[in-house]
Amino acid sequence: MNIASVERDCGLPKDTLRVWERRYGFPNPLRDKQDERLYPADQVATLRLLRRLVIAGHRPGKVVGLPDDQLKKLLEKVGGPDDQPTAHEAKQVLELLRAHDAVGLRNHLNAMVLRAGLGAFASVTGPRLVEAIGLAWSRGGLEIHQEHFFTEQFTTVLRSAINASQGSGFPRARPRVLFGTFPQEPHALGLMMAEAMFTLQGCLGVSLGVQTPIPEIAAAARAHKADILALSFSAIIPAAQASAGLAELRGLVPGTTEIWAGGACSGLRPKPGVHVLRELASIGPAIEAWRARATLTDGSDGPSPGKTDQFASTNQGEQS
Amino acid sequence: MNIASVERDCGLPKDTLRVWERRYGFPNPLRDKQDERLYPADQVATLRLLRRLVIAGHRPGKVVGLPDDQLKKLLEKVGGPDDQPTAHEAKQVLELLRAHDAVGLRNHLNAMVLRAGLGAFASVTGPRLVEAIGLAWSRGGLEIHQEHFFTEQFTTVLRSAINASQGSGFPRARPRVLFGTFPQEPHALGLMMAEAMFTLQGCLGVSLGVQTPIPEIAAAARAHKADILALSFSAIIPAAQASAGLAELRGLVPGTTEIWAGGACSGLRPKPGVHVLRELASIGPAIEAWRARATLTDGSDGPSPGKTDQFASTNQGEQS
DNA sequence: ATGGCGTATTTGTCCAGGACAAAATGGAGA
């Protein structure tokens, strides 16, 4: 396996792979006749363990080079003790995942949506479930393909629930909302849960999907005459990048378009012209507030700017 | 904009950006105080044009360094003259896209599915539409965000059609099908259209989504006891990589699991243990053939291997 | 003990410029 394949499969950049080898002596790939690195399968597997540990907060210098069994022992400890209520809710999902029961998983997720209602599912149950699955993965209790499989089923269930709720209710023309993520952000579930929350308020949202270049997001916002630009940030986005990207975006879209940012990214801070919604449940009230502002200013061009800080709730429940 | 951002936004690897600069004198980025490249926005825009031209078959040595207006002139010529029937079908969709009409686009796509029926849509109309949109993009007639937007709407419509058809019809337990793409392949539409074709035959398919590492695909196939592993390849996958990946995968899954590969990738060739389906419409007959083989061998462990070449149709209509 | 702050270490990303194989091109001969 060459260095480009390892980069794709493990998510570790080429430069990082080379510098780990230089500094820590691991990985220790073979070389082909042109002196290019050839990574054996077992080292690639170890690199995947290492990536999980690094994401979980371990420092490369402390863990790179350790034998596999020690790495696995460390992995079991990440994330602290099991969160009881979450564990209970997620337990059955994990069991279905481990049993590879596609039909059962789909039915179970559908039942969860029906029981909780779409609003509670998208703002509370769903995020909690996604977090639990991510935690299980980082502990090594799930294979990558099981996480892919979960994502796919979750997407299907939530998407059809959104579609179903779109026709009903009280559809309103405004605010017009555009959804998207930055190019660094491949995580689609947080975005979709946000979309659900907006849909429940009668907004007909339009999604660009994940990983759209910032100038393109801005161009789309202008083209759609969006009232609100909703961006989702998972924990993997470095705080500085999120901040810089939001500033760039703020400069590219008209002042009448509000920017709402949410997600588990720790570096998300409210700034002039950028609202931060710490949890998905606050989307509903925020839309109501927007509409109140809109009618106040005659509703033709959206609300006037200002009153930013009412969005900066202190709660920090949500995750991507 | 630093080199990593440009890599993400333009899809050109860092090494390529540096070597173009060295060889052709373009791009010609500024430098910050640590002597690192800073790309101005206009050069990034030109790089996007260049990427389109290179994908369309132009050689970097001939086009890198040319002024923007010449590049745009070249872009208008790529893809040959308009394909008349396709152009007619896609015209309204393009108009809706250019008008940023979310509701209209959704309704139009839904109407297309209803008019053609899911089978014809997923195997003929849909691929043709996707190809026309891709062509329009490579000619510069569409912004990136418009293509994202189209993908999102297309996904939503097709996904709900698949869901709706899943309950009805004559669900059969076999064959069990697993869908996925290689890590290099981010294109989800081809995969989903294939999923639709399988679903119409009563298969309850399970999707891993895009970009799953090959060992993980194999692990999932074993875990789900898949009868068929369906892989989608778009034109961006180099022939050699597709071939090598399929060989690797073939060695990792049991002989009772068939591998079916399809898509616009030119390098896709049938080989021992790997079936190539050149067009989506051939999926239906192929499943019937599988079932005939399955009952022949008592249907408990799937059909015996062999009779590979019946799948290697000569037609080449499909695209990813 | 606890919290704030300045210094030291760690870590990821970038650079230059060379090398080479795979792919594409072009020309010669059948």
Add this chain to the structure above:
DNA sequence: TCTCCATTTTGTCCTGGACAAATACGCCAT
């Protein structure tokens, strides 16, 4: 017109050095 071989083009990989941002550590004051 087609096939085959030499030549050019092109992308990706290499080494080893550099540096800033992030993180940990030691110190002092409360």
